Amino acid sequence: xxxxxGYSILSLLLILFSCKxxxxxxxxxxxxxxxxxxxxxxxxxxxxEGNFGFGNASISLYNPTSNVLNNNVFQQVNTYPLGDxxxxxxLFENKLYIVVNNSGKIEVVNKDTYNSIATITGxxxxxxxxxxxxxxxxxxxxxxxxxxxxxxxxxxxSGGITTSSNWTEEMLLFNDTAYVCDMKNNNLLLIxxxxxxxxxxxxxxxxxxxxxxxxNNKFWILCDGGFNTDFxxxxxxxxxxxxxxxxxxxxxxxxxxSDLSIDGNKENLYFINYHVYKINCTDNVLPTSNWxxxxxxxxxxxxxxxxxxxxxxxxxxxFVQSSSILRYSENGVLLHSFQAxxxxxxxxxxx
Amino acid sequence: MYKLITYIIFILLTxxxxxxxxxxxxxxxxxxxxxxxxxxxxxxxxxDSAAVASSENLSDLLQHQSTVFVKTYGAGSLASVSFxxxxxxxxxxxxxxxxxxxxxxGQIDFSLFPSFFFNSAELxxxxxxxxxxxxxxGGSVLINNFTPSYTSTAxxxxxxxxxxxxxxxxxxxxxxxxxxxxxxxxxxxHIYHSIAxxxxxxxxxxxxxxxxxxxxxxxxxxxxxxxAIFKKIKNNTLGLRFWYFNSDRNLASSMVVEDHQENQKDExxxxxxxxxxxxxxxxxxxxxxxxxDNLVYENKSIDLISNNESIFFSNALNTKYFINNSSLxxxxxxxxxxxxxxxxxxxxxxxxxxxxxxxxxxxxxAIEVNIFNRMTIVSNYQNFIAPSISxxxxxxxxxxxxxxxxxxxxxxxxxxxxxxxNPGGNPDLLPEKATMSEFGIKYILKQNKKxxxxxxxxxxxxxxxxxxxxxxxxxxxxxxxxxxxxxxKGIETSLSLSKxxxxxxxxxxxxxxxxxxxxxxxxxxxxESLNKQLIYVPKHQFNYTMEIGLKNTQFTYNYRYTSxxxxxxxxxxxxxxxxxxDIALSQKIKISGNxxxxxxxxxxxxxxxxxxxxxxxxxxxxxxxxNLIFQL
Numbered sequence: 001x002x003x004x005x006g007y008s009i010l011s012l013l014l015i016l017f018s019c020k021x022x023x024x025x026x027x028x029x030x031x032x033x034x035x036x037x038x039x040x041x042x043x044x045x046x047x048x049e050g051n052f053g054f055g056n057a058s059i060s061l062y063n064p065t066s067n068v069l070n071n072n073v074f075q076q077v078n079t080y081p082l083g084d085x086x087x088x089x090x091l092f093e094n095k096l097y098i099v100v101n102n103s104g105k106i107e108v109v110n111k112d113t114y115n116s117i118a119t120i121t122g123x124x125x126x127x128x129x130x131x132x133x134x135x136x137x138x139x140x141x142x143x144x145x146x147x148x149x150x151x152x153x154x155x156x157x158s159g160g161i162t163t164s165s166n167w168t169e170e171m172l173l174f175n176d177t178a179y180v181c182d183m184k185n186n187n188l189l190l191i192x193x194x195x196x197x198x199x200x201x202x203x204x205x206x207x208x209x210x211x212x213x214x215x216n217n218k219f220w221i222l223c224d225g226g227f228n229t230d231f232x233x234x235x236x237x238x239x240x241x242x243x244x245x246x247x248x249x250x251x252x253x254x255x256x257x258s259d260l261s262i263d264g265n266k267e268n269l270y271f272i273n274y275h276v277y278k279i280n281c282t283d284n285v286l287p288t289s290n291w292x293x294x295x296x297x298x299x300x301x302x303x304x305x306x307x308x309x310x311x312x313x314x315x316x317x318x319f320v321q322s323s324s325i326l327r328y329s330e331n332g333v334l335l336h337s338f339q340a341x342x343x344x345x346x347x348x349x350x351x
Numbered sequence: 352m353y354k355l356i357t358y359i360i361f362i363l364l365t366x367x368x369x370x371x372x373x374x375x376x377x378x379x380x381x382x383x384x385x386x387x388x389x390x391x392x393x394x395x396x397x398x399d400s401a402a403v404a405s406s407e408n409l410s411d412l413l414q415h416q417s418t419v420f421v422k423t424y425g426a427g428s429l430a431s432v433s434f435x436x437x438x439x440x441x442x443x444x445x446x447x448x449x450x451x452x453x454x455x456x457g458q459i460d461f462s463l464f465p466s467f468f469f470n471s472a473e474l475x476x477x478x479x480x481x482x483x484x485x486x487x488x489g490g491s492v493l494i495n496n497f498t499p500s501y502t503s504t505a506x507x508x509x510x511x512x513x514x515x516x517x518x519x520x521x522x523x524x525x526x527x528x529x530x531x532x533x534x535x536x537x538x539x540x541h542i543y544h545s546i547a548x549x550x551x552x553x554x555x556x557x558x559x560x561x562x563x564x565x566x567x568x569x570x571x572x573x574x575x576x577x578x579a580i581f582k583k584i585k586n587n588t589l590g591l592r593f594w595y596f597n598s599d600r601n602l603a604s605s606m607v608v609e610d611h612q613e614n615q616k617d618e619x620x621x622x623x624x625x626x627x628x629x630x631x632x633x634x635x636x637x638x639x640x641x642x643x644d645n646l647v648y649e650n651k652s653i654d655l656i657s658n659n660e661s662i663f664f665s666n667a668l669n670t671k672y673f674i675n676n677s678s679l680x681x682x683x684x685x686x687x688x689x690x691x692x693x694x695x696x697x698x699x700x701x702x703x704x705x706x707x708x709x710x711x712x713x714x715x716x717a718i719e720v721n722i723f724n725r726m727t728i729v730s731n732y733q734n735f736i737a738p739s740i741s742x743x744x745x746x747x748x749x750x751x752x753x754x755x756x757x758x759x760x761x762x763x764x765x766x767x768x769x770x771x772x773n774p775g776g777n778p779d780l781l782p783e784k785a786t787m788s789e790f791g792i793k794y795i796l797k798q799n800k801k802x803x804x805x806x807x808x809x810x811x812x813x814x815x816x817x818x819x820x821x822x823x824x825x826x827x828x829x830x831x832x833x834x835x836x837x838x839x840k841g842i843e844t845s846l847s848l849s850k851x852x853x854x855x856x857x858x859x860x861x862x863x864x865x866x867x868x869x870x871x872x873x874x875x876x877x878x879e880s881l882n883k884q885l886i887y888v889p890k891h892q893f894n895y896t897m898e899i900g901l902k903n904t905q906f907t908y909n910y911r912y913t914s915x916x917x918x919x920x921x922x923x924x925x926x927x928x929x930x931x932x933d934i935a936l937s938q939k940i941k942i943s944g945n946x947x948x949x950x951x952x953x954x955x956x957x958x959x960x961x962x963x964x965x966x967x968x969x970x971x972x973x974x975x976x977x978n979l980i981f982q983l
Contacts, residue, residue, distance in 0.1 A: 023927040025556055026966045030923055055557060055607035055967040056924055081557050084607045084967075104609040116559065121609065124652055143653030227774035227828045256824065296876050317878035318834075319822055320886060321921035342919060 026056055026081075030322070030339065031072035036114065041065065044305065044312070045348040047089040047098060048341025050082075051320060057086035057100060058341035059114070064308065064327070069338050074098075074107070077114040082107065088346050092131040092152075096348070099126045099139070106139070108155055111350060118155040123148060130171040130178055132193045138178055140168035147180065149196060161196050163189060172211045172219065174239050179219065181208040188221060188237065202242060205233030209258055214281040215266035218245065222260040222271055225253065232257050234271075234279070234286065248286045263330070264306030272299045276313060292332060297324070303347025310335065314344035390712065390721045392741035392755040393479030394789060394809050394843060396862075398472040400497075402896075405907070405935070405951070407515075407523075407976075409472070409494065410461035415909050415933075417474055418843060418864035418892045419490070421461065424968050426519075426549055427571040427600055430461040434476055434489030435811055436839035436868025436888045437785070438818075441488035441763060443480060447495055447592065447623055448669075449640040450484050454661050454689040455696075457486065457766040463598050463617055467513065467525050467543050468577050469494040476843065477811055478759030478787045481739040484685075485706060485727055486763040488785035488815055489839075496592065499537035499581045506945070507531055510983040518974035520548030520570075537581040544574045549603070553969035554961065557606040566969060567610050571600035587628030594621040605967040612651035619644050636669040659693040661767075681710035681723075689767075697773040702730040704764070719743045729764045732782055737761055751797070756790040765831075769819055775830040780819060783833070787813040791843075806846040813839045814871075836872035837885065841865045854901055861895035870920070880920035887965075889914045889928075903939035908932065918966050929962035931955075937978075949980040 044064060050057035059082060061070040074082040083103030090097050095117065096109040106120040106129060124144040131137045131152070138161070139148040146160035147168055165184040172179045173193065180189040187201040188208060205223030212220050218236055225232035231253050236246035250257065250273070257273035262281075269279045275290035276299060292313070300316035300323065315324040323344035327336045389395055396417045406412035410430035414421045422439065423430040431439035440457035443450055446469070452459055473493045480487025499505075506529075513525040523545040530538040549569030554561050575596035582589050602613035620643045627636035646659040665687040672680040685708075690701040710723035723739040739759030746752040763783040770778050791809030796802070817833035824830045842865045849858035868888045870880050884890065894911035910932045915925045937951030953976040962970055 024961050025963055026918055026924050026926055028924050053605060053608075053966075054918060055605060056918070078559070080559055080561070081607060083557070084605065102608050119559065143655070298876065317876065318820075318873075318880055318920055321879050321919045322923055342924075 026054070028056075028058075028072050031058075032076065034068055034070050036061070036070050036073055036076055043307075043350050045089070045096070045350060046312075046314075046325065046340045046344050047086050047346040047348065048323065049085050049087065049101075049343040049345045051342060052085055052102060054342075055081055055084045055103075056342055057082045057084060057103075059086070059089075059098065060340040060344070061114075062325070062338065062340075064305070064310065064336075067336055067338070069340075071339075071341055073114050074109070074116075078116050086345070087126065088128045089348050090129050090131065091348055091350060092137075093134060097129050097131075097137070099129050101125055101127065101142075106150075120150060120155050120157065122157055127168065128170055130173055132173060132178065136193075138171060138180075138191070138193075140171055140180060142167045142183075147191070159196065161191060161198060163198060165189070169208070170210050172213060174213060174217070174219075177239070179211060179239070181211055181221065183207050183209065186223070188219075190242070200242060202237070202244070204235055205247070206230040208235075210260040210271075212260055212262040212269065213266065214262060214269070216281065218281065220260060220262070220269055220281070222257055224256040224258055225250070227256075228253055232273075234260075246284060248284075250286065259302045261302050261304050263304045264309055268330075270302055270304060270311065272302055272313075275299070276302060276311075292328065300343065301345045301347070303349070305347075305349045307349065307351070312347050314340065316343050319343055389475055389479050389482060390719060390741055390743065391753060391793065392719060392721060392743035393757050394476040394791065394807075394811075395479065396474035396476070396845075398474075400470045403466045403469065403471055405937075406466045408462055408466055409464035409492070412466055412472060413461065413474075413492070414911065415894065415896065416472075416860075418862045418894065419474065419492075420866075420887070420889060420892065420913075422887055423462070423964050425566075425569065425603065425964070425970055427462055427547055427569065428602065428968075431458055432461055432492065433888070434474075435813065435841065435843075436837070436866045436885060437489030437813075437815060440766065441486065441783070441785070441815075443484050443487040443491035445483055445491060445493045446594075446621065447625075448483075448493070448638065448667075449621075449623055449642070449665060450687075451621070451642060452486070453644060454663060454767055455659060455691050455693060456768050457763070460617070463573075463596065463619075464494065465523075465543055465545065465573070465575075467523075467527075468496075468541055468575070468594065468596075470497045471495050476809075477789050477813065478739045478741070478757045478761070481725055481737060481759050481761045482708065482710070482723055485704075485725065485729075485737070485761065488761055488763050488783060488787075488813075496539075496577075496579065499531065499539075499583075499588070499590075501531075501533060501535070501537070501583055505531045505533060507533070509945075512981045513979070515976055515978045517547075517976035519551045519971065520546070521976070522546050535583045537579070537583075539577075539579040541577040543576065546570075546572050549971075551969075551971040551974070553606075553972070555606050555969075557967055566603050568601040568612065569603035571598065573598045573600075585628075586630070587626060589626050590624070592621075592623045594623075595619070596621075603968075606969060607967045611653075614649045614651070616647040616649075617644070618646075632673050634671045634673075636667075638665075638667050638669070640665045657694045659695070660691070661693075662688075662690040664688045677714040679712045681708070681712070683708040691767045693767075695773065696767055696771045697776070698771075700767050700771050704729045717745045717747055719745075723759075725761075727762065727764075732762075732764050734762055734782070751795045753793040754790075755793065756788075758788040759786075761785050761787070765819060769831045774828045775821075775824070777831050780831060781817045781833050783815060783817050783819055785813055785815045787811070801851045803849045804847070806844070808842065808844045810842055811840060815839065817874075832874075834874055835870050836874070837868060838871045839866065839868045841867055856898075856900040858898045858900075859895060860897075861893075863891070863893045865891055878921075883920060883922045884917050886918050886920055887916050889916050903941070905937045907935040907937070909934075913964075926963055926966060929960060929964075930958075931960055931962070932957040945983065947980075947982040949978075949982065951978040952976070953978065 044062040046060040048058045058072045059074045083100035085101040087101040088099045098107045104123045108118040125142045127140045135153045137150040149159040151158035165182040167183040169181040178191040190200040206226045208223045221235045223233040232250040234248040260271045276292040278291035297315040301314045303312040309330045311328045313326045322339040476490040480491040483491040509529045515523040525543040528540040555564045577594040579592045596619045598617045623640045625638040648657045667685040669683045687704040706727040708725045712721045721741045725737045726735045741757035743755040765780040789811040793807040796804040815837045820834040821831045845862045847860040868885045891914035897908045899906045914928045918924045935953040940948040959973045
């Protein structure tokens with residue numbers, strides 16, 4: 001009988017214990033270390049993809065002057081999480097557009113307060129957004145043959161451009177034409193932004209994943225070669241003549257270069273191929289040695305501060321933990337390193 | 352000796368129907384091995400038929416009755432089980448001794464096994480899993496159907512109708528029929544149908560202003576039947592069991608994702624043919640099983656349909672040779688043909704998976720020793736040494752106190768997905784290897800017939816090396832590698848007590864597990880996950896069931912606590928702990944003779960806890976289930 005009584009008391013205690021504080025859903029330990037100061041001079045915004053299905057995409061803010069860091073900024077300000085897989089972000093007319101891939105949405109965010117102004121929903125699997133003008137933007141997609149057209153005045157989907165590709169990636173606007181990387185059919189798609197019509201497509205290497213424009217108005221397109229499908233290629237493209245001027249072929253079919261970026265002077269290109277490589281826009285051979293060795297880190301993304309010309313590299317480690325961000329000077333000197341969110345995939349440098 | 356064995360069989364068969372009791376006959380122990388009753392020197396969790404009958408499915412059952420970690424996406428959705436900090440593919444599942452893990456991913460979905468189709472369950476923790484098969488790096492889950500008893504007390508014919516109605520449009524109906532001709536024939540039929548809308552309301556805290564939303568696309572539809580035909584021929588039994596199961600469900604998206612309109616259809620055909628018997632010194636079982644699983648996944652939002660078909664055909668010969676009253680020799684030969692044809696996998700894949708388990712058990716008065724070894728050949732993988740050893744010592748003065756220890760090694764061979772998935776599969780993978788050890792104390796107290804107490808505490812330590820993990824490669828293609836070495840250690844304890852006071856029957860079953868599961872070595876890189884707790888492994892798990900019965904009325908209370916689970920490997924992100932309580936009230940009504948009615952009413956999540964078992968997957972708040980069984 002005493003035992004019975006004992007267990008009854010124990011059970012009661014446990015029931016009471018269960019009525020404790022309410023904490024539901026994923027919680028983050030290092031996310032609230034520093035309070036967010038609106039309108040602060042934090043100039044660098046890091047878009048962290050998070051893990052597919054985990055809903056832990058986030059935004060980190062970094063102040064390169066004071067080295068102060070804020071993690072999980074969006075959730076702190078808006079009291080709901082950013083979503084599942086924040087693929088990319090773009091700053092346009094004082095608003096941040098964060099493309100949240102698996103949540104099928106774009107969060108329109110005030111660049112000073114980080115408040116969500118609007119949420120553009122109904123996108124299938126958006127990858128990147130390219131603003132065309134104050135009222136129009138394009139969204140590339142995976143698993144959809146549409147490049148969606150957004151109306152930026154009322155933050156809604158206003159239409160779509162049908163392509164033969166169900167995987168489009170990075171895009172670039174030059175004069176009146178949008179240039180779209182087509183990962184599926186290995187093309188560069190050209191779209192007339194006035195009438196939203198597909199006007200041409202130019203064959204690239206296998207899987208063109210990133211595109212930048214240099215100071216001579218030449219495009220550089222990095223093709224990763226797929227999964228052992230072809231040798232990766234770095235292509236120099238002349239948009240005026242719509243021809244390829246130079247193709248640099250990587251020697252290792254197993255390698256998969258990505259994240260082509262260009263510095264503020266539009267002169268030096270950087271990309272990741274296990275290590276970080278640097279190439280000048282006048283070069284006609286691929287660099288033989290790396291600019292920065294990974295030292296068994298897992299380089300995931302690269303960003304170049306066009307104002308300070310610092311190079312930011314993320315180390316995604318095992319992809320299920322906070323990325324380390326390494327900040328280098330253009331001479332390759334490590335200036336600072338810190339922990340951002342999970343799978344830091346893009347850097348936005350705010351003026 | 353012959354007489355002895357017959358007697359033993361009698362005990363064995365009936366004891367399966369009775370409560371699990373420790374019987375001290377050496378020979379009984381020896382013979383129980385025939386039916387894979389594993390030595391008490393190992394840690395096991397035995398779940399009796401009453402507990403099975405009061406649960407909905409295997410996932411629900413294990414959540415209530417054990418301290419293994421059940422990771423579930425919600426009612427009717429994918430549920431996986433892990434033991435002692437290992438992964439879901441490190442849990443072997445056997446149905447009447449036939450391994451049913453998918454050759455594609457090495458797992459099963461525990462939500463697709465309604466309790467209606469089996470009668471008892473048993474968990475083998477740690478090194479004992481080797482006796483069941485390869486790959487049980489954490490342990491194994493056995494679900495069994497009753498062996499026909501052919502005793503004079505068996506009812507010649509029984510029929511029961513089962514019906515349940517619950518919240519969120521749940522309706523389950525089933526019929527069980529059994530025909531038991533005392534001398535030789537036994538036939539049994541189970542027919543099952545279940546449907547649920549699963550459209551519960553939850554607060555979507557992942558959206559602006561936290562709106563209340565109704566879960567969309569969580570509905571499911573399941574049906575199946577099982578047929579058994581057994582025939583006794585002198586000392587032999589020939590049996591055939593066929594189980595068909597079909598499930599069609601929509602997959603609800605997580606809170607943070609817009610509905611993807613995903614659907615999954617599973618279909619399983621399981622056939623088992625067995626012949627078992629005994630002679631003077633031998634007992635044997637020859638079994639042959641054919642299992643075919645089809646899985647069709649569809650994602651309408653991206654126009655994706657993926658077809659997956661797997662087949663395995665398994666043949667096993669299990670023999671026991673009784674050397675004398677205290678020692679026994681065991682041999683099991685298994686040849687399994689595995690086949691998979693899936694959209695994600697290059698071409699058609701098949702392989703032979705053969706193994707030979709040899710074992711010896713010996714009893715020296717108070718000490719019992721078991722030694723096993725499994726030799727395995729799986730396509731190009733060969734391994735001749737995978738031992739499992741256990742020693743138990745019953746204290747001479749306190750006969751009810753058992754000191755026990757076990758040690759063993761088990762390998763998990765890469766699955767078809769690991770090896771051949773396109774793109775990303777890695778044909779160079781090594782098998783995962785676990786070295787497991789444990790020691791513990793078990794105490795049983797039985798005073799007259801009024802009080803029964805049993806308690807057990809075990810400490811375990813295991814190392815899992817060459818743990819296979821899928822990670823994105825540089826081209827963002829996911830690929831598996833033998834990435835890490837994990838150390839799992841912890842404590843498992845259990846206490847059960849039952850007491851009879853006049854008309855009142857009281858019972859308490861409590862279990863607690865502490866699991867520290869950490870990355871101790873990363874084969875390719877160094878990062879913050881080193882020496883951190885693995886994701887989705889709770890450190891503390893506690894549950895208990897309390898039952899109070901008065902005549903034909905019974906009140907049940909179940910409580911379970913799951914501590915926080917980390918969801919990032921640097922242990923920066925976590926899901927908070929949860930505490931869930933269920934209660935049930937049941938009443939048996941005798942109508943006339945053998946005609947009985949059994950009514951029960953269950954309240955799940957009594958205290959209306961909002962919680963997530965997996966990040967951003969909503970779980971239902973308080974909900975109800977009404978159950979009726981009409982027995983003829």
